[in-house]
Amino acid sequence: MRVESSAGSETRSERKERTRRAILDAALSLSEETGLGGLSLRQVAKEVGVVPTAFYRHFASIDELGLALVEESFVSLRAMIRDVRRGNPPLEEIVDRSVEVLDDHVRAQRAHFAFIARERSGGSAVVRAAVRQEFALFERELATDLARLPMDHWSSEDLHVLSRLIVVAMIAVAEEILESPDRERDAIKRRARTQLLVVIVGAVNWRSERE
Amino acid sequence: MRVESSAGSETRSERKERTRRAILDAALSLSEETGLGGLSLRQVAKEVGVVPTAFYRHFASIDELGLALVEESFVSLRAMIRDVRRGNPPLEEIVDRSVEVLDDHVRAQRAHFAFIARERSGGSAVVRAAVRQEFALFERELATDLARLPMDHWSSEDLHVLSRLIVVAMIAVAEEILESPDRERDAIKRRARTQLLVVIVGAVNWRSERE
């Protein structure tokens, strides 16, 4: 068993992990232009600086690489949600806080959020299915969060429907953030707050108007 | 000048138009699996039953073909909107009527709506830009429609924000319709009605809660 290593060098598995990381980063960056589907194994290898066949030491195919990217992108998304919940903000601050956190996280993890938004209706059936499954899971979680707001007159199915509405609206906001110049930042946040507030006001006043 | 033609035959330009139509249809159908970006000129030509080079008699590139498909897909989308407006339905029927019409049109023009939904974040930058521009136009139109509802306390910018919320929610509903089995039809429509109603109730009660 090897415990120490010669100064300034890495173990074999550290080197391997570094190459793997470089492949993931290259794929995130290159696919921003073409989508994952328009990405070739050879392009990725070239960007990383290895020979094409070295790719196979890390992933069996571009699709498998895509699945790894789905996983780590949703880690970023879940980190964002944890950040929204943190401090358990009172109702009147939820909208402002959520939009702040969304904006911060989308900007800090551009590549991950862009990847999710793009591959949600992207070219690879396998990756698309993985993204949608993650979103389905996420919508269910958000629905249980919503149940804590003052809308106990909502059935759990309706909470899920509401959750989906919020998710698709916030995906659209994230896309806007990603493709707009920085100077539109405040305008986009203002619009996002309006949308969220409309949904929440609508939800709170819903049943009373319905029957 | 040729006025009559021999029985059972077509003019040269009729034949050409028929091939063009076949190319558009083949592209719509083939791209359902791979996206427009994953489509090759040779695949399309093979499906149509012409030699690859014949493609160039009709389009200079797959991108140009894509732009033609964006145009005709939005013709379908505008036909849907005209259908919603027809009869100038009273406020309490707007939600039901809109969801009925959306469901009917998406099912009748599956390929067009699937194309729009997919290429909105698809692989070709040119086509993506065209789709987004059409949506931007459409959102502005919807905003002026909304101004006729009892929400005169809304600024025109806020009406636009509201319009965008409705559009992204309805795109998501259209995607659900397209990828779900027929037996979920009523459930999807019910969920769509809930979402639209939440947005409208929220919009009507908005300003009062805000200040």
Place this chain on the structure above:
DNA sequence: TGTACATCAGTGAACGCGCGTTCACTGATGTAC
């Protein structure tokens, strides 16, 4: 109406290119003793 010429949708051969994948390999790192 009949003839001579122009147009042009579609053909078919050919090209160079980037692709994914196979295979045998190298040589530094790791392990057993």
Place this chain on the structure above:
DNA sequence: TGTACATCAGTGAACGCGCGTTCACTGATGTAC
């Protein structure tokens, strides 16, 4: 600690394939007179 062997991340040549695009062509349709 030193030696002999195993592992395995990355190499490099080679393959067959589908791709977009070029070019000269064919022959039915259209036009002028």
